[in-house]
Amino acid sequence: DAGVIQSPRHEVTEMGQEVTLRCKPISGHNSLFWYRQTMMRGLELLIYFNNNVPIDDSGMPEDRFSAKMPNASFSTLKIQPSEPRDSAVYFCASSGTAGGRNEQFFGPGTRLTVL
Amino acid sequence: QKEVEQNSGPLSVPEGAIASLNCTYSDRGSQSFFWYRQYSGKSPELIMFIYSNGDKEDGRFTAQLNKASQYVSLLIRDSQPSDSATYLCAVRYSGAGSYQLTFGKGTKLSVIP
Numbered sequence: 001d002a003g004v005i006q007s008p009r010h011e012v013t014e015m016g017q018e019v020t021l022r023c024k025p026i027s028g029h030n031s032l033f034w035y036r037q038t039m040m041r042g043l044e045l046l047i048y049f050n051n052n053v054p055i056d057d058s059g060m061p062e063d064r065f066s067a068k069m070p071n072a073s074f075s076t077l078k079i080q081p082s083e084p085r086d087s088a089v090y091f092c093a094s095s096g097t098a099g100g101r102n103e104q105f106f107g108p109g110t111r112l113t114v115l
Numbered sequence: 116q117k118e119v120e121q122n123s124g125p126l127s128v129p130e131g132a133i134a135s136l137n138c139t140y141s142d143r144g145s146q147s148f149f150w151y152r153q154y155s156g157k158s159p160e161l162i163m164f165i166y167s168n169g170d171k172e173d174g175r176f177t178a179q180l181n182k183a184s185q186y187v188s189l190l191i192r193d194s195q196p197s198d199s200a201t202y203l204c205a206v207r208y209s210g211a212g213s214y215q216l217t218f219g220k221g222t223k224l225s226v227i228p
Contacts, residue, residue, distance in 0.1 A: 103149070
């Protein structure tokens, strides 16, 4: 299995631009999570989907952030417009329900820099 | 507000010693507890999980859970320089359909050769 795939791995953009991050979960996993990690705040859950349906988006910082999961193998996180304070590493993770453990497997992350 | 607290460290131990990492959580209804290891510039990877009170051993790693004290710990025996990383404690809270994890900010471990 290829694991969770994220793209791009690095993104540098200017303030005000739209940024789209992409994620392909592990095949067969039915839950997908978007996290943001910074030194100050640690790893924060932004939103998670179960069976392609958003379950909890209370971690999304503001309306500039949106996420979609049009099918079981693809999700996007969009920031529009981007701001310097959005600079962070964004991780996507997926999990299945085998054994009831709900272990989450993380992708390699996207390092976002907003200038 | 569900919280997971960890000492940020850094925790420095000599090679071959036992490293002890600690974590407390706020919600007594918590069900599952996970330890992730994160190397600098990499993504978190799961190394241990525990659900029941007591100890769970896996190779050089032992997870300990005390639900009455709302405390979970990770012991690393015979620490190696390759164990140097940040260790994240994560808690899954109770509730129907609760799939999400709440993470602590992590403890940075440095194993000195």
